[in-house]
Amino acid sequence: xxxxxxxxxxxxxxxxxxxxxxxxxxxxxxxxxxxxxxxxxxxxxxxxxxxxxxxxxxxxxxxxxxxxxxxxxxxxxxxxxxxxxxxxxxxxxxxxxxxxxxxxxxxxxxxxxxxxxxxxxxxxxxxxxxxxxxxxxxxxxxxxxxxxxxxxxxxxxxxxxxxxxxxxxxx
Amino acid sequence: xxxxxxxxxxxxxxxxxxxxxxxxxxxxxxxxxxxxxxxxxxxxxxxxxxxxxxxxxxxxxxxxxxxxxxxxxxxxxxxxxxxxxxxxxxxxxxxxxxxxxxxxxxxxxxxxxxxxxxxxxxxxxxxxxxxxxxxxxxxxxxxxxxxxxxxxxxxxxxxxxxxxxxxxxxxxxxxxxxxxxxxxxxxxxxxxxxxxxxxxxxxxxxxxxxxxxxxxxxxxxxxxxxxxxxxxxxxxxxxxxxxxxxxxxxxxxxxxxxxxxxxxxxxxxxxxxxxxxxxxxxxxxxxxxxxxxxxxxxxxxxxxxxxxxxxxxxxxxxxxxxxxxxxxxxxxxxxxxxxxxxxxxxxxxxxxxxxxxxxxxxxxxxxxxxxxxxxxxxxxxxxxxxxxxxxxxxxxxxxxxxxxxxxxxxxxxxxxxxxxxxxxxxxxxxxxxxxxxxxxxxxxxxxxxxxxxxxxxxxxxxxxxxxxxxxxxxxxxxxxxxxxxxxxxxxxxxxxxxxxxxxxxxxxxxxxx
Numbered sequence: 001x002x003x004x005x006x007x008x009x010x011x012x013x014x015x016x017x018x019x020x021x022x023x024x025x026x027x028x029x030x031x032x033x034x035x036x037x038x039x040x041x042x043x044x045x046x047x048x049x050x051x052x053x054x055x056x057x058x059x060x061x062x063x064x065x066x067x068x069x070x071x072x073x074x075x076x077x078x079x080x081x082x083x084x085x086x087x088x089x090x091x092x093x094x095x096x097x098x099x100x101x102x103x104x105x106x107x108x109x110x111x112x113x114x115x116x117x118x119x120x121x122x123x124x125x126x127x128x129x130x131x132x133x134x135x136x137x138x139x140x141x142x143x144x145x146x147x148x149x150x151x152x153x154x155x156x157x158x159x160x161x162x163x164x165x166x167x168x169x170x171x
Numbered sequence: 172x173x174x175x176x177x178x179x180x181x182x183x184x185x186x187x188x189x190x191x192x193x194x195x196x197x198x199x200x201x202x203x204x205x206x207x208x209x210x211x212x213x214x215x216x217x218x219x220x221x222x223x224x225x226x227x228x229x230x231x232x233x234x235x236x237x238x239x240x241x242x243x244x245x246x247x248x249x250x251x252x253x254x255x256x257x258x259x260x261x262x263x264x265x266x267x268x269x270x271x272x273x274x275x276x277x278x279x280x281x282x283x284x285x286x287x288x289x290x291x292x293x294x295x296x297x298x299x300x301x302x303x304x305x306x307x308x309x310x311x312x313x314x315x316x317x318x319x320x321x322x323x324x325x326x327x328x329x330x331x332x333x334x335x336x337x338x339x340x341x342x343x344x345x346x347x348x349x350x351x352x353x354x355x356x357x358x359x360x361x362x363x364x365x366x367x368x369x370x371x372x373x374x375x376x377x378x379x380x381x382x383x384x385x386x387x388x389x390x391x392x393x394x395x396x397x398x399x400x401x402x403x404x405x406x407x408x409x410x411x412x413x414x415x416x417x418x419x420x421x422x423x424x425x426x427x428x429x430x431x432x433x434x435x436x437x438x439x440x441x442x443x444x445x446x447x448x449x450x451x452x453x454x455x456x457x458x459x460x461x462x463x464x465x466x467x468x469x470x471x472x473x474x475x476x477x478x479x480x481x482x483x484x485x486x487x488x489x490x491x492x493x494x495x496x497x498x499x500x501x502x503x504x505x506x507x508x509x510x511x512x513x514x515x516x517x518x519x520x521x522x523x524x525x526x527x528x529x530x531x532x533x534x535x536x537x538x539x540x541x542x543x544x545x546x547x548x549x550x551x552x553x554x555x556x557x558x559x560x561x562x563x564x565x566x567x568x569x570x571x572x573x574x575x576x577x578x579x580x581x582x583x584x585x586x587x588x589x590x591x592x593x594x595x596x597x598x599x600x601x602x603x604x605x606x607x608x609x610x611x612x613x614x615x616x617x618x619x620x621x622x623x624x625x626x627x628x629x630x631x632x633x634x635x636x637x638x639x640x641x642x643x644x645x646x647x648x649x650x651x652x653x654x655x656x657x658x659x660x661x662x663x664x665x666x667x668x669x670x671x672x673x674x675x676x677x678x679x680x681x682x683x684x
Binding site for chain 1: 342352354417419421423424
């Protein structure tokens with residue numbers, strides 16, 4: 001295998017290097033003046049201040065609940081089937097006949113509904129597949145945890161009341 | 172081994188055999204003539220007189236399938252669903268292929284434009300009242316209505332009115348095993364004909380007419396036949412569902428492997444449906460020699476014994492009068508020590524062992540256990556296979572073990588009086604055969620498929636060890652059923668516990684190191 005020499009000869013202007021430094025300093029001074037005198041900032045003070053994302057942003061999941069705080073999920077396994085990352089794990093069960101006020105509409109319920117957020121690729125297929133509009137992706141992007149186990153969220157952590165298409169913010 | 176071994180590798184094709192069962196022309200003069208011919212979709216096929224168009228098409232696999240709801244090969248023909256209509260030349264209207272006998276020179280089109288339009292219409296009508304609950308329906312994925320709608324159905328519904336709802340029959344428990352959701356029913360009446368003509372119990376009827384037609388149980392006993400699971404198999408929609416499987420798993424996640432049911436001496440062919448080596452259900456597979464299309468409920472729910480958390484899947488050793496889980500080598504070492512000092516050894520082979528296991532134990536027992544042993548078989552339900560009787564006109568037998576004839580064939584004798592007599596007894600059984608009688612001081616070594624409850628309830632306190640063994644669907648072997656049919660099967664699932672094959676244990680026992 002031969003070697004290919006890709007180095008090039010510097011021009012006189014490049015070798016002097018002072019013009020390049022001056023160009024750089026010009027940009028630095030421009031940003032300094034904009035920021036210091038005209039208060040124009042390109043960064044935010046992140047944990048205190050948060051950026052607004054588009055409504056289409058796909059962040060952490062939640063499962064919508066109805067007025068009785070019962071999840072809308074009927075454990076149909078369509079999200080588990082469509083999930084390309086295989087991060088959803090559902091165990092289905094029958095709702096107890098005595099306490100079931102919905103009849104045949106919600107006779108099937110998820111006994112457990114776990115999402116492994118570390119495996120999830122946030123493609124949003126689960127949201128598209130859901131026939132009950134139960135699983136949704138919120139705009140919450142803060143999912144850092146201290147351990148891997150905490151990144152597996154269960155049904156109680158997922159259940160949220162809905163406000164239109166979105167998660168209710170005040171809860 | 173005999174040369175007529177039927178190997179169960181993949182499920183046999185569900186071939187139609189009703190015309191062979193009930194020939195319309197039984198006189199031999201018909202056979203002498205050249206067979207008549209029918210043309211289906213441009214190709215000419217010979218057929219036996221008496222075949223309907225659907226049966227000819229199925230025999231020669233003209234298409235994958237002519238769609239049908241009410242037709243079932245093992246039941247009388249009803250011709251009510253109109254899904255199987257085909258175009259017959261020179262006939263003024265479309266004919267139902269399930270009920271029209273094929274005639275010599277008939278020209279049939281099964282995929283013409285007229286036929287497809289008719290099928291679309293039939294699907295449109297069937298779907299007017301069918302709820303859109305496929306996501307919660309257990310039949311989804313294996314539903315005939317779903318499949319045919321995908322293939323033939325209309326792109327949209329013309330029905331704008333309210334759908335019919337049976338308020339009282341949305342989730343109606345017909346029995347402990349079967350749940351009815353009448354809203355999903357397409358009124359094919361397969362279930363009613365099954366109870367009328369196959370089980371002959373007449374426990375299901377259709378009440379009311381037209382829009383209000385509803386499936387109901389005939390009397391206050393509810394659904395009581397012993398083949399209720401079959402109703403849920405052939406129901407083309409999710410109207411009848413099997414409670415044991417209800418909401419447990421979606422059908423498309425299941426791995427399907429053929430095996431043999433070990434719940435009785437009939438040896439019904441089954442398909443084991445499992446996901447990640449957890450069995451979710453058994454369904455029967457067509458085998459004309461053994462079970463036809465059916466299977467009893469007892470066999471259908473027998474997988475629960477194998478998936479039971481109480482099943483012992485780790486070698487146990489008696490340590491200070493308590494059973495302790497340990498390694499197989501330790502257990503075998505201790506067993507060897509006990510056997511060396513024993514005055515007499517007895518091996519009892521349950522009749523749920525495969526033919527290979529029984530033959531191996533008979534051949535190697537003396538070698539494996541170090542001294543002459545007496546070896547017998549024990550059934551627990553009957554003495555010998557001569558006592559085996561049918562419990563009804565279909566499949567169920569008194570012998571609840573799968574291989575009594577196969578074990579007898581190896582030359583073993585039944586256990587005298589069903590009682591253990593030697594100082595140390597090795598009981599090998601796979602969960603189906605009975606447990607022999609014993610006195611409270613009998614030393615026993617348990618081997619095979621055992622349940623914690625069974626071990627706890629043993630009359631003796633001198634249990635030396637438990638060696639876990641593989642269950643029928645986890646191992647390879649063959650059974651000889653009550654009719655003398657030898658069926659060879661392969662593992663349907665992989666065992667995930669500590670159970671090992673008989674061959675492995677015998678190998679460890681004979682190994683002197």
